Amino acid sequence: MNQTSKETFDQEVNKRRTFAIISHPDAGKTTLTEKLLLFGGAIRLAGTVKGRKASKHATSDWMEIEKQRGISVTSSVMQFEYEGHKVNILDTPGHQDFSEDTYRTLTAADSAVMLIDSAKGVEAQTMKLFEVCRKRGIPIFTFINKMDREGQNPFDLLEEIENVLGIRSFPMNWPIGSGKQLCGVYDRHATRVELFQGDNHDEIKVQNVSGYDDEIIKNITTDYLFESLNEDLQLLDVAGDPFDYEKVKQGELTPVFFGSAINNFGVQTFLDNFLKLAPTPAPRESNQGQISPSDKNFSGFVFKIQANMNPAHRDRIAFLRICSGEFDRGMSVKHIRTGKNIKLAQPQQFMAQDRDIVEQAYAGDIIGLFDPGIFKIGDSLSVKANIEFDELPTFPPELFAKVIVKNALKNKQFQKGIEQLTDEGTVQYFQSISGDEKILGVVGQLQFEVFEYRMKVEYGVDIELHRLSYQLSRWIQADQIEPSKFRINSQLVFDKKGNHVALFENEYAMRTSMEKNENVQFLENPPQ
Ligand code: GDP
Numbered sequence: 001m002n003q004t005s006k007e008t009f010d011q012e013v014n015k016r017r018t019f020a021i022i023s024h025p026d027a028g029k030t031t032l033t034e035k036l037l038l039f040g041g042a043i044r045l046a047g048t049v050k051g052r053k054a055s056k057h058a059t060s061d062w063m064e065i066e067k068q069r070g071i072s073v074t075s076s077v078m079q080f081e082y083e084g085h086k087v088n089i090l091d092t093p094g095h096q097d098f099s100e101d102t103y104r105t106l107t108a109a110d111s112a113v114m115l116i117d118s119a120k121g122v123e124a125q126t127m128k129l130f131e132v133c134r135k136r137g138i139p140i141f142t143f144i145n146k147m148d149r150e151g152q153n154p155f156d157l158l159e160e161i162e163n164v165l166g167i168r169s170f171p172m173n174w175p176i177g178s179g180k181q182l183c184g185v186y187d188r189h190a191t192r193v194e195l196f197q198g199d200n201h202d203e204i205k206v207q208n209v210s211g212y213d214d215e216i217i218k219n220i221t222t223d224y225l226f227e228s229l230n231e232d233l234q235l236l237d238v239a240g241d242p243f244d245y246e247k248v249k250q251g252e253l254t255p256v257f258f259g260s261a262i263n264n265f266g267v268q269t270f271l272d273n274f275l276k277l278a279p280t281p282a283p284r285e286s287n288q289g290q291i292s293p294s295d296k297n298f299s300g301f302v303f304k305i306q307a308n309m310n311p312a313h314r315d316r317i318a319f320l321r322i323c324s325g326e327f328d329r330g331m332s333v334k335h336i337r338t339g340k341n342i343k344l345a346q347p348q349q350f351m352a353q354d355r356d357i358v359e360q361a362y363a364g365d366i367i368g369l370f371d372p373g374i375f376k377i378g379d380s381l382s383v384k385a386n387i388e389f390d391e392l393p394t395f396p397p398e399l400f401a402k403v404i405v406k407n408a409l410k411n412k413q414f415q416k417g418i419e420q421l422t423d424e425g426t427v428q429y430f431q432s433i434s435g436d437e438k439i440l441g442v443v444g445q446l447q448f449e450v451f452e453y454r455m456k457v458e459y460g461v462d463i464e465l466h467r468l469s470y471q472l473s474r475w476i477q478a479d480q481i482e483p484s485k486f487r488i489n490s491q492l493v494f495d496k497k498g499n500h501v502a503l504f505e506n507e508y509a510m511r512t513s514m515e516k517n518e519n520v521q522f523l524e525n526p527p528q
Helices: 006-015 029-039 048-055 064-069 100-108 124-136 154-165 215-220 223-239 245-250 267-277 408-423 445-459 507-516
Strands: 016-023 077-082 085-090 111-117 140-145 168-171 173-176 184-187 192-197 203-208 253-258 284-286 289-291 299-307 316-324 326-328 332-335 340-343 348-350 355-357 360-362 366-370 380-382 399-405 428-432 438-442 463-468 472-477 490-495 500-504 521-523
Touching (some): 006 360, 016 100, 016 124, 029 085, 029 140, 029 267, 100 124, 100 299, 100 316, 111 124, 140 267, 154 168, 154 253, 173 253, 215 223, 253 267, 399 408, 399 445, 408 428, 408 445, 438 445, 490 507, 500 507
Parallel strands (some): 016 085, 111 140, 140 253, 168 253
Antiparallel strands (some): 184 192, 284 289, 326 360, 332 340, 348 366, 428 438, 428 490, 472 500, 472 521
């Protein structure tokens, strides 16, 4: 174990780039992922990523929900190699299957790529995911997609990013024309043009130029497009934010790339620059201070638990982000919460189509561990010292439902199901103050469906769910809490650990409550 020399080990860690793509449904995340994997040779044919969504798990009954709704419940990790880098893309479920998992996955990423549809601009789901990334302070890169369609003016898009998200931007390249007239992008960093040619605009040619006023550009475009390109870029040179790598690293400035994923246009420029600028695995906070990825002792934390990925065995997979050191198949590690030593015998890594047994992995990588039911979200594993990583954030639920167990004799199984499903982070569970109402809280509708399905199939409990009209929740803390002050369009409940939580029907109800309860703290996360 740990045979690798320090030099090779450092090289391995520094090769790694682990990121998540954040976007609103239909912005083109699947298409972009596919193209990136193609560059890495991880898949041979475009279309494979979609295929994965539709058919990979078709035989699994767990995936019935997925099949019925034609969406992807699994969020996994795809690894590929490109130009000396090991790239890990964390797939964040983004459609109707948006859930707390999507948020939690971001805790395992070192940077994020924000994908925006050029016609639609910054959309709701992007905003939510962006906020989580911003709170973590990770670098955020922007890819403005679908430039082959008539979209918004590039300056308007940058302004929207700055106004809506509050992050400064630096365009790394600039479109020459747009929609049907799109004939290329000018790469500001490498001073070259990437040209979009051919009858169907499907040939891509890269040419070095001396600047944006180069004759080469003039000759391949119309006078009008050449002039507006020059005007735009002069304006950016004079009035735009300067490129400041420190700000990029702090998540205060986002490098912006324009392109068209479906045409593979601008994708390589993006990938090349992204890999140069994206951070290597970052240190993580723990009870023993910062844990550096270059510490050779293995450590990591579980950020996601996925049940029944393999229909043959009702298995659960715990996804672990390696924070430091080297992982070797079969190694023994300490499971910090229980104090037990466990052997990591069949760890897995995920390619676009396949799961492979992994022999070795390094800080920055994500591995999947078979979980016989011992892991909880946020669990830490380490070989030396009792490293415990900081607790993963909890996200305030936005959808609520009352649960009724149809057969009272099944209450015991229900409790067992609640224990496990809340550990996995499937739903959050609350009880009314009187104790007679069971309430579930989620951030995405699919979580309810998964809960109902698994209660029935895995625990044999039939339930009824009745949607409640609450939309917001806050953990509340005070010396004295007066339930009578949480009556109007709101309700006071207990979470699983017995903390008080207030549920509100709308912003107004929440504000009223805040005004009435001046000595009470309203928290987005449970008190530590
Ligand atoms: P996701 O929901 O974000 O994963 O989006 P998809 O990758 O499934 O893409 C949504 C739709 O947009 C599909 O019909 C894609 O073919 C289309 N699309 C993706 N990228 C582009 C692009 O660059 N230009 C155009 N015109 N369409 C695109």
